[in-house]
Amino acid sequence: MRTGNKKGYVLLTVVCVFAFLSALGFTLLTAALANMQSAERKLASAQTDAYAVSLAESVNDMVEAGRFEPLVSGWKQAAAASASIPDGRDSVFLPGRGAANALESEKIAVADPADPGADGRTVRMDASFCLSDVTVRRDPADPDNRSKYTASGTLEADLAVTCQLDGREVVIRFHSTFDAAADAGKWKLRQFVKGD
Amino acid sequence: MRRKIGKPLRDKRGFTLIESVLGVLLFALVMTVVAALFVTASRITIRTQQSENAVNQVIALSEEAGADLSAPYETRDFSLVSGGTVNEELRLVTYEVSNGDGTVRLSKFVYAPAETGGTP
Numbered sequence: 001m002r003t004g005n006k007k008g009y010v011l012l013t014v015v016c017v018f019a020f021l022s023a024l025g026f027t028l029l030t031a032a033l034a035n036m037q038s039a040e041r042k043l044a045s046a047q048t049d050a051y052a053v054s055l056a057e058s059v060n061d062m063v064e065a066g067r068f069e070p071l072v073s074g075w076k077q078a079a080a081a082s083a084s085i086p087d088g089r090d091s092v093f094l095p096g097r098g099a100a101n102a103l104e105s106e107k108i109a110v111a112d113p114a115d116p117g118a119d120g121r122t123v124r125m126d127a128s129f130c131l132s133d134v135t136v137r138r139d140p141a142d143p144d145n146r147s148k149y150t151a152s153g154t155l156e157a158d159l160a161v162t163c164q165l166d167g168r169e170v171v172i173r174f175h176s177t178f179d180a181a182a183d184a185g186k187w188k189l190r191q192f193v194k195g196d
Numbered sequence: 197m198r199r200k201i202g203k204p205l206r207d208k209r210g211f212t213l214i215e216s217v218l219g220v221l222l223f224a225l226v227m228t229v230v231a232a233l234f235v236t237a238s239r240i241t242i243r244t245q246q247s248e249n250a251v252n253q254v255i256a257l258s259e260e261a262g263a264d265l266s267a268p269y270e271t272r273d274f275s276l277v278s279g280g281t282v283n284e285e286l287r288l289v290t291y292e293v294s295n296g297d298g299t300v301r302l303s304k305f306v307y308a309p310a311e312t313g314g315t316p
């Protein structure tokens with residue numbers, strides 16, 4: 001073997017080993033960085049989920065605590081006033097969902113003063129309530145007076161929580177169904193489902 | 197003597213001294229860079245693992261806590277308006293887990309009217 005060729009082989013081998021080690025190092029570094037971003041994404045996703053689920057649960061708690069009752073009473077009265085009970089019957093059943101009543105919240109700032117990176121984070125909720133499967137009854141004491149009709153049924157809520165976190169906007173939807181509780185003016189959560 | 201001075205520095209069978217020195221320096225340089233890559237990658241992996249553990253812990257902590265208000269909290273006004281108004285105060289409870297060189301935080305809302313307790 002000529003000396004020139006031998007040197008060439010040695011150099012080629014060394015260059016190949018270096019190239020392999022460098023490629024391996026870059027691959028490991030890229031994978032590590034990708035994992036790091038994945039952990040950050042997991043935290044951001046968990047935070048969005050925590051804000052949305054807890055806000056929707058809070059609204060459910062408020063409904064159960066009777067905080068919505070002034071509104072719900074008005075919706076019941078409207079449902080009763082718009083119903084017509086056939087002559088000779090004490091009540092009428094209106095299946096399905098009634099008119100929707102939309103409510104929305106202002107943006108709630110959720111930035112943590114101890115976490116400067118969380119500036120500008122906001123959460124907002126849009127809610128649409130309706131009474132479904134409503135039964136409208138006459139007042140036994142004054143059966144012909146339409147203004148004394150009473151309505152009862154199931155309360156349904158479509159909740160959409162919009163989270164603005166670190167420049168991303170995520171909307172998470174929920175659906176809650178409440179049955180009338182034994183205590184007047186209170187509701188009991190029957191179903192709480194997270195949507196798309 | 198003349199022959200010695202005239203003798204080339206290159207040995208016919210191998211590398212010259214300068215080539216060898218440059219080769220060793222280049223080898224050391226490249227190996228340093230490669231080692232730095234490996235060390236950085238392993239450090240990032242360890243930090244990521246710590247961070248992921250902390251994320252899992254803080255998620256579990258917030259889920260287990262339920263409406264427990266032992267963690268520090270702040271209050272936020274919550275108003276649902278349009279054809280009627282519901283004004284309430286929500287508590288923004290923040291759970292924290294340390295992950296070695298930092299803290300992982302997860303916040304959630306808790307509806308706890310004043311009469312049901314809770315400490316700031």
